[in-house]
Amino acid sequence: MSQYSLDPIAANCYPDTTVLINKFNIRDEKKLLQAEIAITQEAAARWEHSPQQDSFGFDHPHDHAPYRALIDSCISIISECQNLFTWFRCRLC
16 A cells, blocks of 8 residues: 555544544554445445435435536537537538
8 A cells, every 4th residue: 555645643543554543443554445345345235236316315306406407408509509410411412
């Protein structure tokens, strides 16, 4: 692992290490990396099996309004591009 230039005391690291204090109390950098990989893989597997669609806080219809407006704008732009393409194609024929 690469060493970062940081002050271990100011950066909330375990004494005499560059490992950040963590809830597993793992003080070895390689073991912490292995634990993070295992946790991430488990979370990804759970998500693939049973996605939590409302976990991002989009519980109310008004939460979708900005995205709906953006998509509508994109559709409008695409439609204009198609119209221009048709116009140019007709002129070139």
